Amino acid sequence: MKRFQSWAARLTAAAIVLVAATGGIATAQAETVKFGAAPWPGVTVKTTVAQKILEAIGYDTQVTNASWTIALQAVGRGDMDADLGIWMPTQKSTVEPMVKSGKIDLLVKNVPDAQYDVVVPDYVWNAGVHSIADLNQHADKFEHRIYGIEAGNDGNQIMIDAIKNNTYDLGDWDLRPSSTAAMLAEAGRKIDKKQWIVFLGWKPHWMNIKYDLKYLQDPKQIWGGGSAVYTAINPMFKKDNPNVARFLKQMVVPSKIQSGWIYDYGYKEQPADQVAERWIKNNMDRVAEWLDGVTTADGSGPALAALKKSMGS
Structure with missing residues (x-):
């Protein structure tokens, strides 16, 4: 018993030194x-x-x-x-x-302040396309196409469902899935020629630095808000x-x-x-x-x- 009491006293003293040195009981660290x-x-x-x-x-x-x-x-x-x-x-x-x-x-x-939504180049925005609800008024200029990324992506599915349900009058539009790189390459080609395009955009991403993009308003909040x-x-x-x-x-x-x-x-x-x-x-x-x-x-x-x-x- 005396041996145990002596060992316990030494352990207690060591703990006191540890607390004094660190300012508190040490916590487990990975x-x-x-x-x-x-x-x-x-x-x-x-x-x-x-x-x-x-x-x-x-x-x-x-x-x-x-x-x-x-x-x-x-x-x-x-x-x-x-x-x-x-x-x-x-x-x-x-x-x-x-x-x-x-x-x-x-x-x-x-x-x-991240964002994932549908985007257009600034010159399309300046022509009056400020909302997803504005797209169908200019369907021919967009060739009735929304450019998406990899198949199965949540953003693709949001727009596929909008087309299926004719939300924003998009019933005769088409969602074109591809790789992110291919989508952005197509966007870059059209932007260089000032052609109209609407595609999935998000920030943070380099596309927001390379191109002047505008995120379309979504009054029906099919994208779920912010x-x-x-x-x-x-x-x-x-x-x-x-x-x-x-x-x-x-x-x-x-x-x-x-x-x-x-x-x-x-x-x-x-x-x-x-x-x-x-x-x-x-x-x-x-x-x-x-x-x-x-x-x-x-x-x-x-x-x-x-x-x-x-x-x-």
Whole structure:
């Protein structure tokens, strides 16, 4: 019994030293922060920015690229910790049941001003096409076509349903699915010639920098109203890793910034690592907001100071 009491006393003393040194009881921290990510340019660079910051403050990171549904399911199972690319409301039918069942938490709108809708070039807008309801008045100029992206995409389906139901008098229109690259190539050709085109557009994306586009009004809200991109996180990871969770919750990116990342990475084809590191170095004021109250992985000091030291600034 005396031996046990002596051992317990030493353990208590060690705990007191630990509290004194760290300012509180140490919390469990993940050795590796695991991200699931759809292979979309915006998600790729945004996740790389998060990686660079986390690694600079002492964490290891890992990214698994997969379709957005598979990546999100992995977060729900705990195989992955977080996913920075959840589009709402277009992915609502999959995401909402996982939130209600407690498999994931939607931590923050990391791109609060995102948009996914139908777009036209500025010269078409200036000619009077301001709403999806205006399209059919100029059907011949559009050749009764709406250009979409990959078959099965939620945006395609919204417009297919509108055509099927004759919403906005689109009953004799056609949705032309293709790859995103092919759709944007067709848009680029028509824009260069000032020809009329209507297609699926979204921000953040480099298309908003390359072209002067206008998002059409949707008075019947077939697109579900305003869009946002969320960070999904595994609830247990969030509970066990409050330091990482705080950083991810504070990592909010206006669409204009992410469109710039996508332009450099997806259009100019610069490496994601290069785009991310250059942006971090040149935007420490914004990064400081993301790291407010965040410490290094070992709790030894402020995360921002460690990041600046790592970046040589």
